[in-house]
Amino acid sequence: xxxxxxxxxxxxxxxxxxxxxxxxxxxxxxxxxxxxxxxxxxxxxxxxxxxxxxxxxxxxxxxxxxxxxxxxxxxxxxxxxxxxxxxxxxxxxxxxxxxxxxxxxxxxxxxxxxxxxxxxxxxxxxxxxxxxxxxxxxxxxxxxxxxxxxxxxxxxxx
Amino acid sequence: xxxxxxxxxxxxxxxxxxxxxxxxxxxxxxxxxxxxxxxxxxxxxxxxxxxxxxxxxxxxxxxxxxxxxxxxxxxxxxxxxxxxxxxxxxxxxxxxxxxxxxxxxxxxxxxxxxxxxxxxxxxxxxxxxxxxxxxxxxxxxxxxxxxxxxxxxxxxxx
DNA sequence: CCCATTTCCGAAGAATGTTCGGAAGTGTGC
DNA sequence: GCACACTTCCGAACATTCTTCGGAAATGGG
Numbered sequence: 162x163x164x165x166x167x168x169x170x171x172x173x174x175x176x177x178x179x180x181x182x183x184x185x186x187x188x189x190x191x192x193x194x195x196x197x198x199x200x201x202x203x204x205x206x207x208x209x210x211x212x213x214x215x216x217x218x219x220x221x222x223x224x225x226x227x228x229x230x231x232x233x234x235x236x237x238x239x240x241x242x243x244x245x246x247x248x249x250x251x252x253x254x255x256x257x258x259x260x261x262x263x264x265x266x267x268x269x270x271x272x273x274x275x276x277x278x279x280x281x282x283x284x285x286x287x288x289x290x291x292x293x294x295x296x297x298x299x300x301x302x303x304x305x306x307x308x309x310x311x312x313x314x315x316x317x318x319x
Numbered sequence: 320x321x322x323x324x325x326x327x328x329x330x331x332x333x334x335x336x337x338x339x340x341x342x343x344x345x346x347x348x349x350x351x352x353x354x355x356x357x358x359x360x361x362x363x364x365x366x367x368x369x370x371x372x373x374x375x376x377x378x379x380x381x382x383x384x385x386x387x388x389x390x391x392x393x394x395x396x397x398x399x400x401x402x403x404x405x406x407x408x409x410x411x412x413x414x415x416x417x418x419x420x421x422x423x424x425x426x427x428x429x430x431x432x433x434x435x436x437x438x439x440x441x442x443x444x445x446x447x448x449x450x451x452x453x454x455x456x457x458x459x460x461x462x463x464x465x466x467x468x469x470x471x472x473x474x475x476x477x
Numbered sequence: 478c479c480c481a482t483t484t485c486c487g488a489a490g491a492a493t494g495t496t497c498g499g500a501a502g503t504g505t506g507c
Numbered sequence: 508g509c510a511c512a513c514t515t516c517c518g519a520a521c522a523t524t525c526t527t528c529g530g531a532a533a534t535g536g537g
Contacts (some may be wrong), residue, residue: 164379172380175373179337184493193517198495209379214372214464215333221322221367222330223471229419229426250465257464259428261387263457268387268426270417274471299421306372306415307408313381313432342524351486356526 162207167192169312171200172209176310179213216306224272226279227256227301232267232287235294242266245292254282265297320365325350327470329358330367334468337371374464382430384437385414385459390425390445393452400424403450412440428459 167190174181174189187197204210219227234241242260249255249269259268273279279298287296325348332339332347345355362368377385392399400418407413407427417426431437437456445454 162379169380172373172375176375177372179371179373182493183495194493195495195497195518196516199516204379207379209376211374211376212466213337214335214374214466215330215337216369216372217330217334217468218367218369221320221362221365222327222468224469225471229417246461246463250463253465253467253469255465256469257462259387259462260460261457262460263455265457272469278471297421299419299423302418302420303404304415304417305404305408307411307413308370308372309411310375310380311382311411311414311430313383313436340524341526352524353487353526353528354485357485 162209164204164209164314168200168204168209169314171197171204173310173312175201175210175213177308219272223274225275226273227304228271228273228279229299229301230267230269230271230283230287231265231297231299232269232293233264233295234266235292237266241292252282252286254278254286270301320367322367322472326358326362326367327472329355329362331468331470333359333368333371335466377430381432383433385428385430385462386437387457387459388425388427388429388441388445389423389455389457390427390451391422391453392424392450394450395424399450406448410440410444412436412444423455 170190171186174186183198183201184194186201187194190197192200201210234245245267246260249258249267252271254271254273256270256272258270260266261268271279271282273282283296283298287293328348329344332344341356341359342352344359345352348355350358359368377383392403403425404418407416407425410429412429412431414428414430416428418424419426429437429440431440441454441456445451
């Protein structure tokens with residue numbers, strides 16, 4: 162798909178604020194609202210915009226503790242990896258996860274009530290699983306997201 | 320702050336879809352649109368909702384490679400940590416980062432054009448810094464986010 | 478049981494979202 | 508350089524939603 166500088170500007174703006182009114186967005190782009198609307202719709206359809214999410218304060222919902230669990234699998238066949246992917250998504254304590262290269266295979270970001278919950282969850286969800294060879298848990302003190310989106314592609318259209 | 324089950328439902332819905340129309344949201348909650356609007360406004364003001372963000376496909380903006388860089392600091396005084404926090408936010412390649420307990424102090428999620436860019440970035444942004452004692456880079460094969468929000472607090476109001 | 482306080486609702490006005498036909502721009506082949 | 512096909516863009520009109528606000532309903536102490 163061919164994106165121009167207007168598309169990149171849309172992605173930047175909506176990454177910062179997904180609820181930016183279309184009219185305001187259009188003004189910042191220097192195009193008509195109908196044009197901005199059509200652009201956003203196309204970006205969604207093309208998959209460049211994958212979704213819109215609210216960021217929630219963990220404390221508000223009783224999440225007292227977050228951790229990053231590094232997971233090493235016993236086998237690394239395609240099927241094992243896919244199955245583990247799907248399994249992770251069924252765990253409500255899992256906020257997100259990274260499949261990485263290196264000594265560990267997965268970095269799993271989990272949110273729990275307290276340290277008891279973390280211990281129980283680590284044991285039940287990972288340690289007892291046969292495909293999991295090893296886990297290592299690190300408490301998360303804080304998490305920050307960069308509101309700015311890096312754009313490396315050239316603006317190949319005016 | 321006191322949240323009831325309606326508030327929790329709002330947080331769940333907006334985490335899944337930040338652009339859910341207020342009218343639709345109100346229908347799902349079983350309240351009037353004006354009520355839903357006031358609730359959302361209050362949740363934002365109270366900080367329970369920290370923001371709304373579009374999720375962008377990295378490939379669309381020329382991000383060919385993502386990596387998790389584990390960083391170990393030389394000193395761990397409050398000032399050092401705060402300064403490193405602020406520094407990370409100035410780097411456009413940084414999408415997000417975790418401050419963690421354990422052998423490593425930071426997990427930094429970075430997005431770059433290619434492996435050359437990654438090497439240059441790791442050297443320039445981390446290795447040459449005096450407060451950085453050690454780094455370790457892991458390529459990210461894939462990243463997934465769980466659309467569901469875990470809610471551990473009881474619904475203490477009807 | 479009553480009063481103070483908070484929350485909720487519904488209607489109306491303001492603002493935005495959305496559609497669509499035509500204009501303007503773009504690129505290609507002749 | 509021109510004509511044609513094609514794509515993109517715009518602006519006005521309509522539909523829908525957002526937002527406000529006064530009053531009703533619910534809540535919780537005393």
